[in-house]
Amino acid sequence: MESYRFLHKLDIAEPLCPSYAVSIGYIGVVAAAALSNFGAAWGTWKSGVSVLHTGIRHPSSVMKNIIPIVMAGVIGIYGLIVAVILAESIPTPSKNRDNAYSIYTAMAHLCAGLCCGASGLAAGGCIGIVGDYGVRAVGYHQSKLFVGMLIMLIFSEALALYGLIVALIVSQHSYSCLEG
DSSP, rough: HHHHHHHHHTTTTTTSOOTHHHHHHHHHHHHHHHHHHHHHHHHHHHHHHHHHHHHHGGGHHHOOOOOOOHHHHHHHHHHHHHHHHHHHHHHHOOOOOOOOOHHHHHHHHHHHHHHHHHHHHHHHHHHHHHHHHHHHHHTTTTTTTTHHHHHHHHHHHHHHHHHHHHHHHHHTTOOOOOOO
């Protein structure tokens, strides 16, 4: 009989709305910002080194070859957008310590952050490698490769854009513990 009273007093909302759910949501925020910015830094570094090497021998080609660096920087903006959207959708606890943030919403935010961050990291690496070899080739007067380099850079940037789109869709999935 004692166990029946224990089970009867159990709050059914507790498994859906644990206090640690907010931490999982904020891990998604960190993943979106940190991984995307790491990918942007990686792409900027790899392409930037090539622009500097090429600029020493052919200074006139520096402005033409700056495109991979700009494209890598945009990836960091994608991560910033997702991180701000996720952070703004995490509610603050009430004065009564009622948790409105469910584990379902937290996992959706974690997945959105990881999706955007991992896509940004992969795209940054791809832009860095394509930019590295493309800038060197174009800088050494292989200008026929410029259009090919741009197409590869556009498709590399699209990887991060796909991650951004999926993250925005997934981040809209939510369940409030106070409503249901």
